Amino acid sequence: MKLFSSVNDVKDVTALVAEALHLKQDPYAYQHLGKNKTLCLVFLNPSLRTRISTQKAGINLGMNVIVLNIDKEGWALELQDNVIMNGTTVEHIKEAAAVMGEYADIIGVRSFPGLKDREEDYSENIFNKFVEYCGVPVVSLESATRHPLQSLADLVTIQELKTISRPKVVLTWAPHIKALPQAVPNSFAEWMCKADVDFTIAHPAGYELATEFTQGANITHNQNEALKEADFIYVKNWSAYEPYGQVLPGNEDWMLNNKKLEVAPDAKVMHCLPVRRNLELADEILDSARSVVIHEAGNRVWAAQAVLKQMLEAL
Amino acid sequence: MKLFSSVNDVKDVTALVAEALHLKQDPYAYQHLGKNKTLCLVFLNPSLRTRISTQKAGINLGMNVIVLNIDKEGWALELQDNVIMNGTTVEHIKEAAAVMGEYADIIGVRSFPGLKDREEDYSENIFNKFVEYCGVPVVSLESATRHPLQSLADLVTIQELKTISRPKVVLTWAPHIKALPQAVPNSFAEWMCKADVDFTIAHPAGYELATEFTQGANITHNQNEALKEADFIYVKNWSAYEPYGQVLPGNEDWMLNNKKLEVAPDAKVMHCLPVRRNLELADEILDSARSVVIHEAGNRVWAAQAVLKQMLEAL
Amino acid sequence: MKLFSSVNDVKDVTALVAEALHLKQDPYAYQHLGKNKTLCLVFLNPSLRTRISTQKAGINLGMNVIVLNIDKEGWALELQDNVIMNGTTVEHIKEAAAVMGEYADIIGVRSFPGLKDREEDYSENIFNKFVEYCGVPVVSLESATRHPLQSLADLVTIQELKTISRPKVVLTWAPHIKALPQAVPNSFAEWMCKADVDFTIAHPAGYELATEFTQGANITHNQNEALKEADFIYVKNWSAYEPYGQVLPGNEDWMLNNKKLEVAPDAKVMHCLPVRRNLELADEILDSARSVVIHEAGNRVWAAQAVLKQMLEAL
Incomplete structure (x- = not known):
């Protein structure tokens, strides 16, 4: 693998999930791959899970891991071409990416969207420039429109915990006070559409995701109907795609709680974290065994680790 | 050892000091313990000594060390329960701690007190929540009310440098312009009270420490009397416990200088650092051989390293 | 080697360049040197290349590398002596440096000049205090007046890419909107003056460098004349040495572009980076094969890695 930015970069999704579960059983078996x-x-935004889990994945594979908070520790990046700086x-991203390509065998990049200019965000300008100029394999640590390492971990989790061969998976929108990116729901949707699951997306009117990510999903504005007999419920807020980046009034009643889960008594509840308690998801769920x-x-x-292993094997 | 938050977590203080001195002679003998x-x-506050020395201790034991400045590199933490976020x-500390427990075999946490609400600070809410939710051994890198790695290093230093079997150790309050936590003096006091030393605390009226830390100590407002024939003088500022977090007017004459040391000609002078020169402690002492x-x-x-070794052995 | 702060700390420049090129061929041959x-x-200022390349150099040599952004992660440093803090x-730099010397076998320090007080900057107060108080070998990661790791890499690059035995090397001033240090041009000049090259410095009137760095160089205000038949052109902005730290009006026409390069058809163009595109150096050059x-x-x-290897060998 040379690039991991979306599910479309994965030749065999089932095999990649199996690889991850194999590594979970035997984390240190491939330390020779990453030697030297x-x-x-590279982080342009905060990170806890992605930061530590990816460091650990690299270390487990025997790699040396260097972390750079580029805007704080390095230099403010110019992203546009043909400008007088x-x-x-x-520093222009062309140089920053190319220089890091001199030092790294594999680069991970996190860059959130601005949520002001949809065309700019959905062009994946920053992430794609890193890929274009660094000259080494790149793994997305969440870009403007996708968070594929999260989605792969989500699918691994479903594969591990499912009790029937084709579980019902529901992505349900949740309230929030801030405008959040569509990266996690976009990505989760496109991975679920490629997986062997019965997949439904529930959200209030106005929160339609871009259709390129949701081909094959059931989509509804009726949360209660969507949740019925679900095996996995994935809770996540996102801002509107149209009008782009907006938080629409109302919809506070979309927060998941035990009452709503009565129609899905066996459902396991997922969230990518960080989660705002009692705004997106009730304490009574997060503190229960079903979370x-x-x-x-x-x-x-x-x-x-599964992604990095495949990249190391292809170096 | 599963928890290192105070002297009360240590079964045998003398043995732990001996372990530290043994490791100083043979730092790399236990690298098998930390393999993989x-x-x-995790830092919620600045750190130089604790940050680097603990990294080095882990590396010496063969561990992989990951450092996180959580509020700057991760997400702003919610500390209260049952709130709408x-x-x-x-991110709630419940999730942050639990997630880090998924990635780490041992966690270190630094979290300073707010110095506004004594009950909140002395409940050790943040540190205890990390312990409660992370599910792995935790070492304090200084919490609201204690700094046990500092105190252990202090006792190791006294053990190394003492010339009589039961030295006289004096903790003397020093002036400062800011309100500082009581963590270092609390901790130093409770460790000295368990060690085989003759221990005196000297401070101006109004700077009494919480009595739970000072059982067995001589306590006086007479600095000159306290310093007489001291073998070790530990200099440290702290803010008042009652009224909590206040800097009381006056007491600038408590700064230690050579003149004051005339009554303790053989005393060695200690400080946990950072130290404000010529406010807490005079240049003439810090730049002399007695410091x-x-x-x-x-x-x-x-x-x-001694603490981490005992934790690794108990994993 | 015990200190690497300028070309004057190097016994044999040619041998050090050869060492670097040898390590480039065989990066991992000396991992025993850095074991344990x-x-x-230590960074007091931002860094991308120096930060990552020096981490990687240490790791290649088998060292454990600890990075500290001291003013952000540690404590604000006092630099003056004999003050009431x-x-x-x-924290005084005396303590900070000495404490780090307890933890490190080799220390690297980056500290930019203030550009307000020339005497202060050119005294190299911060860097020299680290050297004085830390007690271990120190490598400059760029100090107030020099950037020797950059200059060594520049000379390595010239040695690698030159097609004649004694190439013509031109350092040419470039426009900028901010006042930048003289560290890179000072350092480049003093290294070139010791190397087997034909060395010219071109800059507008008023941008004379301190003469201690330029002994043996041809110096001119005529950029076009300087560039003629150059083999290597090193582009860099700097602020005035006299009046210190000033940006003088005009001189925008000093930006290098293809038109100016007509007189040097075979020249390779160098820059230490970060570079402000189309202000210091035109896109058409940076995006061409001659960059x-x-x-x-x-x-x-x-x-x-060459510098660290010589320091490890001398420990």
């Missing part, structure tokens, strides 16, 4: 190889993780940006959010976060290591 | 083990150090905090502050800071490595 | 040795990299600084800036940045690893 450098993984450079006489403002506040100090698998911590287990899911733990699987981030094995998802990252 | 991850130490995650519709403000500025993004052992750098040696003391060096011993932070062996204190941390 | 700690490299501590009752202001905003929390070697990325290759040059890649050589930072081997320059750092």
Whole structure:
């Protein structure tokens, strides 16, 4: 693998999930692969799970891992081409990416969307420029429109915990006070559409995701109907795609609680974290046995390790 | 050892000091213990000595060490239970701690007190929540009310440098312009009260420490009397316990200088650092042979390594 | 080697360049040298290339590398002697340096000049205090007046890419909107003056460098004349030495572009990076085959590794 930015970069999704679960059983079996190889993780935004789990995945594979909070520890990046850099940006992403490609065998990049200009965000300008200029394999640590390591860990979690061969999986929108990216729901949707699950998306009117991510999903505005007999319920807020980046009034009643789960008595509840308690998801669920959010976060290591292993094998 | 938050977590203080001094002689003898083990150090506040010495201690034991400045690199933490998280905090400490427990074999946490609400600080809410939710052994890197790795290093230093079997040790309050926590003096006091030393605390009226830390100590407001014939003088500022977190007017004459040391001609002078020169402690002492502050800071490595070794052995 | 702060600390420049090129061919041959040795990299300012390349150099040599952004992660440093520390600084550089010397076998320090007080900057107060108080070998990661790891990498690059035995090397001033240090041009000049090259410095009137760095160089205000038949053109902005730290009006026409390069058809173009595109250097050059800036940045690893190897051998 040379690039991991979406489910479309994966030749065999089932095999990648199996690889992750194999690594979970035997984490240190491939330390020879990463010997004297450098993984450079570049963050333009905060990160807890992705930061630590990907560091650990690299270390488990014997790699040297270098972390850079580029805007705080390095230089403010210029992202546009053909400009006279006489403002506040100090280094063009062309140079920053190419230089890191000199030092790293594999690069991970996190870059959130601005949520102001949909065309700019959905062009994946920053992430794609890193890929274009660094000259080494790149793994997305969440880009403007996708979070594929999260989605792979989510699928690993479903594969591990499912009790029937084709579980019902529901992605349900949740309330929030801030405008959040569509990256996690986009990504979760496109992975579920490729997996052997019965997949439904529930959200209030106005929160339609871009259709390129949801081909094959059932989509409804009726949360109660969607949740019925669900095996896995994935809770996540996102801002509107149209009008882009907006938080629409109302919909506070979409927060998941035990009452709503009465129609899905066996459902396990997932969330990518961080989660705002009692705004997105009630304490009574997060503190119960049906929440698998911590287990899911733990699987981030094995998802990252499976991807890095395939990249190391292809070097 | 599963928890290192105070002297009360240590079964045998003398043996732990001996372990630290043994590791100082033979730092790399136990690298098999930490192989493929991850130490995650979480900072909510600045750190120089604790940060580097604990990293080094983990590395000396063969561990992989991951450092996280959680509020800057991760997400702003919510600390209160049963709240609707519709403000500025993004992740509840319950999730943050539990997730880190998925990635780490041992966690270190630094969290300073707010110095506004004594009950809140002395409940050790943040540190205890990490312990409660992370599910792995936790070492305090300084919490609201204690700094046990510092105190262990202090005792190691006294053990190394003492010339009589039961030395006289004096903790003397020093002036400062800011309100500082009581963590270092609390902790130093409770460790000295368990050690084989003659222990005196000197401070101006109004700077009484909480009595739970000072059982068995001589306590006086007469600095000159306290210093007489001291073998070790530990200099430290702290803010008042009652009224909590206040800096009381006056007392600038408590700064230690050579003149005051005339009554203790053989005393070695200690400080946990950072120290404000010529406010807490005079240049003439810090730049003299009787200051052992750098040696003391060096011993932070062996204190941390002794604790981590006992935790690794108990995994 | 015990100190690497300028070309004057190098016994044999030619041999050091050869060492770097040897390490480039065989990066992992000396991992025994760094086993159980700690490299501590201390940053008072941002860094991308120096930060990552020096980490990688240490790791290639088998060292443990600890990075500290001291003012953000540690404590605000006091730099002046004999002051009462009752202001905003929390720790004196004397203690900070000495404590790090307890933890590290080799220390790297980056500290930029203030550009307000020439005497202060050119005294190298911060860097020299680290050297004086830490007690272990120190490598400059760029100080107020020099950037020797950059200059060594530059010379390595020239040695690698030159097609005649004594190439013509031109350092040409470039426009900028901010006042930048003289460290890179000072350092480049003093290294070139010791190397077997024909060396010219071109800059507008008023941008004379301190003469201690330029002994033996041809110096001119005529950029076009300087560039003629150049083999290597090193582009860099700097602020005036006299009046110190000033940006003088005009001189925008000093930006290098293809038109100017007509007189030097075979010249390779160098820059230490970060570079402000179309202000210091035109896109048409940076995006062309004659730019070697990325290759040059890649050589930072081997320059750092050569220096660290000589320091490890002298421990």
